[in-house]
Amino acid sequence: MQDTIAKEITVKASAQRVYEAITDPTQIIKWFPDAVEGDLAAGQKATFTFEGHGKSSIYTIAATPFNYFAYRWIPGGAVAVDDVLKESNTLVEFFIEERDGKTNVTVKESGFALLPVEMAEKAFAQNSGGWDYMLERLEKFAS
């Protein structure tokens, strides 16, 4: 069953460089949300703004220089709430590992199993994920 998404990328930069690109509000807006309000420190609430989509509430779980950053949010589109932890949320984790002058970044988002299907339906009603593709990947649900 698929509860987790994991994606990985290798960049030509140091772990510190990558960590700061993710956790520094003035840098994260260069590649992820268009604006950040609040602090991306452990235990702090923040808001990501995605132009044309709205705001997403963020609750930072951990920020450990220069290898780990984790937050909770409500996936599938912009949802701003007072307390993310009281809603159906997912955990997003960044694992940063420097090796031989390059840095490996893995992002993991988990907790999809507990989300209401209505949320998925609402956010992705327009998605045209094909049935053939679906069947092809069915086996993976079992692992």
Next chain:
Amino acid sequence: MTADELFRALGDPTRLEIVRRLSNRESCTISMLLSGLGISRQGARKHLQLLADANIVTLKPDGRDTIVSLNRATLAKGKAFITEIELQWDKRLEALRQYVDNDQINDL
């Protein structure tokens, strides 16, 4: 129904096989569905009920047998959601790569 139920319902080899068999046809009777599956009718009932509770299949009584049909929309919903989020992370990581790589070049 929650996505949990959907994914849990699919997280079993027998139920996955039932879904795979159903995917080739519109609907069929329980008897047809179970031939060669190697489980008892009673065992199959439990699996089918679970799939029905998660809205993955619909069970319709037909005389002494039951017609089983697949609700493709339910399956597609769960998958489309995950696929879309995967695509979003691909794009974001690529943007991160461009940001930190470009920046490094600028620093030189």
